[in-house]
Amino acid sequence: xxxxxxxxxxxxxxxxxxxxxxxxxxxxxxxxxxxxxxxxxxxxxxxxxxxxxx
Numbered sequence: 001x002x003x004x005x006x007x008x009x010x011x012x013x014x015x016x017x018x019x020x021x022x023x024x025x026x027x028x029x030x031x032x033x034x035x036x037x038x039x040x041x042x043x044x045x046x047x048x049x050x051x052x053x054x
Contacts, residue, residue, distance in 0.1 A: 022029070
């Protein structure tokens with residue numbers, strides 16, 4: 001059965017602005033993302049390490 005959602009048709013052209021913006025800003029997005037991930041890992045691991053030595 002083929003059903004369509006009225007008013008919601010996405011085409012590849014709709015995402016051109018988004019992909020252009022992401023690729024243009026990868027030089028900023030990757031270091032910021034890695035920093036945030038590192039902070040999250042450190043917040044999770046540091047209490048475990050301290051608890052192990054106490």
